[in-house]
Amino acid sequence: MSNLLEAHSVSKKFGDFTALNNASITVPKGSIFGLLGPNGAGKTTLIRIINQITMPDTGQVLLDGEPLATHHIKDIGYLPEERGLYKSMKVGEQALYLAQLKGLSKAEAKKRLKYWFDRLEIGDWWNKKIQELSKGMAQKIQFIVTVLHEPKLLIFDEPFSGFDPINANLIKDEILRLKDNGATVIFSTHRMESVEELCDHIALIHKSNKILDGRLDDIKQQYKTNTFEIAVKTNDKFLLEKELAQNFIVSPASFKTLGDVLKLNVKITDQQTPNNLLSYLTSKGEVSHFVELIPSANDIFIQAVKNN
Numbered sequence: 001m002s003n004l005l006e007a008h009s010v011s012k013k014f015g016d017f018t019a020l021n022n023a024s025i026t027v028p029k030g031s032i033f034g035l036l037g038p039n040g041a042g043k044t045t046l047i048r049i050i051n052q053i054t055m056p057d058t059g060q061v062l063l064d065g066e067p068l069a070t071h072h073i074k075d076i077g078y079l080p081e082e083r084g085l086y087k088s089m090k091v092g093e094q095a096l097y098l099a100q101l102k103g104l105s106k107a108e109a110k111k112r113l114k115y116w117f118d119r120l121e122i123g124d125w126w127n128k129k130i131q132e133l134s135k136g137m138a139q140k141i142q143f144i145v146t147v148l149h150e151p152k153l154l155i156f157d158e159p160f161s162g163f164d165p166i167n168a169n170l171i172k173d174e175i176l177r178l179k180d181n182g183a184t185v186i187f188s189t190h191r192m193e194s195v196e197e198l199c200d201h202i203a204l205i206h207k208s209n210k211i212l213d214g215r216l217d218d219i220k221q222q223y224k225t226n227t228f229e230i231a232v233k234t235n236d237k238f239l240l241e242k243e244l245a246q247n248f249i250v251s252p253a254s255f256k257t258l259g260d261v262l263k264l265n266v267k268i269t270d271q272q273t274p275n276n277l278l279s280y281l282t283s284k285g286e287v288s289h290f291v292e293l294i295p296s297a298n299d300i301f302i303q304a305v306k307n308n
Ligand SMILES: Nc1ncnc2c1ncn2[C@@H]1O[C@H](COP(=O)(O)OP(=O)(O)OP(=O)(O)O)[C@@H](O)[C@H]1O
Pocket: 014, 017, 018, 019, 037, 038, 039, 040, 041, 042, 043, 044, 045, 046, 081, 189, 190
């Protein structure tokens, strides 16, 4: 898979403050790439550099293998975190105006807007004033205007803030559909839980530095702790827990009992295999649950910060 975007060793200072320190990212074509990190980490700074709103002090950004140039602006659809619409304009009028700025003819813009307004169930709002819209409603308009001209690269900064869970899901599904139709997506968020179902690649930014990146599946494998959640039916739960602790590494805090079932998190050592644990458990009782614990993006982030 070739890369749509590459940022090489990008740094940016504001006065004495380093907002971004030598950060590199590679965004494969057709991927959804999550730029993750706490508030103030430097995500928006990197996104603004990609959008040519801010110039980097050092480093280079390539789009489709070429250095970024002004003509690339139409190849990128950008939904900024700070969102503003002209309050006194009507919704349809405003959307048409913004769509034409992206290079669409009026007729084409109208056709595409009608499609999207119906899709996001806001067809009735065409003649309403922007100031009558709630935050989430206005955000839907801005989402539409960002994707309308079908740019190669879509960049969404905190796209779900301001949406209720139902509309956040609606937007998630639309982002996945845009990817299926060939778009490449970068989105930035400090809410790790929103990445699990969406991103195939992630980069973690912490205090201006990129501290981790790669395919989410690969990273999850790397951060696995070989821990299994087990449930075993046994005559003596306390004896089994004690015996388990002699052979494996148990997490006492996870000890739970329900009738004659012992539930526990058990970690195997590097010398052991999951099968060693499973065979052992089967020899001791009836195993009703045996699942490897996969770290969440949040667990990975906490661990990566500790390792740095
Ligand atoms: N134009 C600027 N002038 C001075 N400092 C800035 C400027 N832009 C960003 N910064 C600082 O750089 C740091 C990184 O900001 P940035 O907006 O990139 O963070 P972020 O990761 O996007 O955070 P958030 O999730 O809160 O948007 C912050 O401490 C911010 O105050």
